[in-house]
Amino acid sequence: MRILIASGVRHARDYVPLLRSLPGIEVIGCADTADSPFRDDSAALAAATGIPFLDLEQGLASCDIALVCSEPTRHADLAVTALEAGRHVIVDKPAATTTRDAQRLWEAADRSRGLLTAVHRLHSPQIARARRTVDSGAIGLPLAVDAEWLAAGGLDGATVERPELVCDPALSGGGELMNFGWYPALAIRYLTGLEVEEVVAFSSAAPHAPLFDGPHGAYGVEDAAVISLRLGNGVVATVTVARTPAGVGPAPVSSSLRVLGSHGHVLADEDAPAVTVRTAGGDSSAHQVAGPAATTALRLLFTEFCDDIRYGRTPLVTAADIHAAVAVAEAALSSSREGGAPVAPAVRTAGDSGALRRRRSAPVCGGSSSR
Amino acid sequence: MNPVPVPGAQQARDTGQRADDHRVAVIGAGAIARDHVTAIAGVPGLRLAHVVDRHPERAAALAALAEGATWSTDPATAWSDAVDVTAVCTSPESHADLGVAALRAGRAVLLEKPAALSVPDTDRILAAAKTAGRPLLVAQTARFQPVHLEIARSVASGAIGTPRLAHLTWYTGHVWPGGWRGWQLDASRSGGHVAHNGVHALDLLTWLMDDEPVRVFARPCRTWAPGMPTPDSFQILVRFSRGALATIELCYALVERGTFVRRLMLAGTTGTLHHSSEDEPRTRSASPVAPASTEGAMTAQTRHLRDVLDGVAAPLTAPRQVRAALAAALAAQLSADESRPVDVKEVC
Missing domain, CATH: 3.30.360.10 (Dihydrodipicolinate Reductase; domain 2)
Incomplete structure (x- = not known):
């Protein structure tokens, strides 16, 4: 599979070496639009990773998959362009920053012969294991989910290329709620198979002050948010997202989940299991068994998507899932702006009734447990 | 007649009670009251002196766990002169009135949570403690x-x-x-x-x-x-x-x-x-x-x-x-x- 990095602004510096390590995948280059505000970043990524810097049209003509890694507010435009060129598309997270854009993506995917998916953590071993536990019936019906996603620092260039890419709403679509809310929203959907009906959120966005000493306040966006969800069938969930000065675990991003069922519960911690090493000098480090969950999740995402294309399967995360996750983040932003007023996430509103019917019957984040 | 001493058995058991022990009265004889009584038995310097419950048999049964403890069905006995501290372990709707009464009688109060069922009632308790100059500890265990x-x-x-x-x-x-x-x-x-x-x-x-x-x-x-x-x-x-x-x-x-x-x-x-x-x-x-x-x-x-x-x-x-x-x-x-x-x- 020939993969084009369609704009190399966010995460591409991590994705390119990972993609290159996978058999059967070739990274053919990085491309960006002529009017991209980050065209220099894309060129720099190409130079740093030793891949050609291409014209977007030229790159799309010669790839199988476009991996969209622009600033988030340009994800939808680039993904739609690639889908309209008949390419398969993986969009970096969050795949869109508004449900209007998510809907455009969905409609473009419906029209395209290319498959669409987005970067997610559902292949993370602990999340996949929790899903298997739910599917086994061991905990009965899942009734409540408690999810936490915390990033430790990283705005110094360590994990985020430029602070404004997660802090400037014109580039990011919001603060950490938009940046990270995507992951737990997808995970909760994956584990429960239910639509979110109501969102309540408190955040540190203006008029409140940020919780920590980062650049979020200068842009009026949140560095932390606490969210309550009501899903179908009376199921509930909470989401806690933040960028904190220090993390919970050894990874730059730590996430954990707890699922309460009618007959039991299951816990998931992406930092576990790990082996701890302590040296005579007093240093200690934790090594996750089978490597960092984030890397495992990405590796499986890329390889599984290639198989989805090759064997005509439905990707684990579809346009419907993308829309649903974006709708939760958007509703949470809206609720937090209104002091926590309950907000119903947007649903697809186009007059395309065929597509609407498809959405209602579409599997929710891997509806089949056979994967 | 005293039983024949068994090797290793204590012949004269020291109950650990001292004259200056703080004497505790517990109001309510439910599960949490029993937990408090067990804890009191493990802390030197405190002594269960009295138990109050509207059910005599429950009060008596709990009092029987501590040597010398008395019992009653009358709440006012929980802040008598024979008591230093009143532990309010009843269901929450009665916390405010019982807590205030004990404080006004000059007793220290251990108040089970929630302190009350309204903020005005909470304020009443806090004001009573302040006026009486007596300690109030809410059992936020x-x-x-x-x-x-x-x-x-x-x-x-x-x-x-x-x-x-x-x-x-x-x-x-x-x-x-x-x-x-x-x-x-x-x-x-x-x-x-x-x-x-x-x-x-x-x-x-x-x-x-x-x-x-x-x-x-x-x-x-x-x-x-x-x-x-x-x-x-x-x-x-x-x-x-x-x-x-x-x-x-x-x-x-x-x-x-x-x-x-x-x-x-x-x-x-x-x-x-x-x-x-x-x-x-x-x-x-x-x-x-x-x-x-x-x-x-x-x-x-x-x-x-x-x-x-x-x-x-x-x-x-x-x-x-x-x-x-x-x-x-x-x-x-x-x-x-x-x-x-x-x-x-x-x-x-």
């Missing part, structure tokens, strides 16, 4: 769990700077004794589950974050016992006066009684604290022994009560914290009942 004392020490030492974000998850396999008779199932007596059990978590965070909740949103959830007239589980979002945020997830839904999942993440301006009961060695099945991180809180609280009575410690539950936590819990109950976020001042 979660503060005395070893892990929370350790976290409090870490926060006080500046280990994480100023706490700004908390995520507290407590799951417990719990079945209320008494079946359908339990006062916990009657919101008019308990204040509602969000109020009477949510106050544990809200008090803990009020204390650890040294701040007061100003806005809450609570969402109830029915899990293992959907037929109960009160949700067995609930979540609370909290905004504090200085902007800090918290997610609280409380569940009494674990299938096996006696099992626990306890987790607290506290992120501060310079660091993050984290504890999970999953990290500590313990039995994997239902156990009569609580995790080490939580075990012994009642005894620690009772020892603290003794220190308060000895005049060597101030009650850990400061009046402003008692009021803030209870108000937040009542606001959370209102939020859960009406499915909307509630400003805490709305219930004040």
Whole structure:
């Protein structure tokens, strides 16, 4: 599979070496639009990773998959362009920053012969294991989910290329709620198979002050948010997202989940299991068994998507899932702006009734447990 | 005739009682009163002197656990001259009146949580304590769990700077004794589950974050016992006066009684604290022994009560914290009942 990095602004510096390590995948280059505000970043990524810097049209003509890694507010435009060129598309997270854009993506995917998916953590071993536990019936019906996603620092260039890419709403679509809310929203959907009906959120966005000493306040966006969800069938969930000065675990991003069922519960911690090493000098480090969950999740995402294309399967995360996750983040932003007023996430509103019917019957984040 | 001494047996048992022991009267003879009596027996310097319950047989049975303890069905005997401290262990709807009466009679008071079922009643209790000049300790026992004392020490030492974000998850396999008779199932007596059990978590965070909740949103959830007239589980979002945020997830839904999942993440301006009961060695099945991180809180609280009575410690539950936590819990109950976020001042 020939993969084009369609704009190399966010995460591409991590994705390119990972993609290159996978058999059967070739990274053919990085491309960006002529009017991209980050065209220099894309060129720099190409130079740093030793891949050609291409014209977007030229790159799309010669790839199988476009991996969209622009600033988030340009994800939808680039993904739609690639889908309209008949390419398969993986969009970096969050795949869109508004449900209007998510809907455009969905409609473009419906029209395209290319498959669409987005970067997610559902292949993370602990999340996949929790899903298997739910599917086994061991905990009965899942009734409540408690999810936490915390990033430790990283705005110094360590994990985020430029602070404004997660802090400037014109580039990011919001603060950490938009940046990270995507992951737990997808995970909760994956584990429960239910639509979110109501969102309540408190955040540190203006008029409140940020919780920590980062650049979020200068842009009026949140560095932390606490969210309550009501899903179908009376199921509930909470989401806690933040960028904190220090993390919970050894990874730059730590996430954990707890699922309460009618007959039991299951816990998931992406930092576990790990082996701890302590040296005579007093240093200690934790090594996750089978490597960092984030890397495992990405590796499986890329390889599984290639198989989805090759064997005509439905990707684990579809346009419907993308829309649903974006709708939760958007509703949470809206609720937090209104002091926590309950907000119903947007649903697809186009007059395309065929597509609407498809959405209602579409599997929710891997509806089949056979994967 | 004395029995024939058995080798190794004590012939003259020292009950440990001293003339200057603080004499405790317990009002209420239910499960929590029994826990207090057990803890009192383990703390030198305190002595169960008297038990009051409206059911004579329950009062007598509890008093029988302590040598020399008397019992009565008359609440006023719990703040008589023969008593130094009154432990109010009745169901919540009677806390305010009993607590105020004991304080006005000049007794120190250990008051089970929730302190009251309204903020004005809480204010009445706090005012009575202030006027009487007598100690008031509200039994927010979660503060005395070893892990929370350790976290409090870490926060006080500046280990994480100023706490700004908390995520507290407590799951417990719990079945209320008494079946359908339990006062916990009657919101008019308990204040509602969000109020009477949510106050544990809200008090803990009020204390650890040294701040007061100003806005809450609570969402109830029915899990293992959907037929109960009160949700067995609930979540609370909290905004504090200085902007800090918290997610609280409380569940009494674990299938096996006696099992626990306890987790607290506290992120501060310079660091993050984290504890999970999953990290500590313990039995994997239902156990009569609580995790080490939580075990012994009642005894620690009772020892603290003794220190308060000895005049060597101030009650850990400061009046402003008692009021803030209870108000937040009542606001959370209102939020859960009406499915909307509630400003805490709305219930004040």
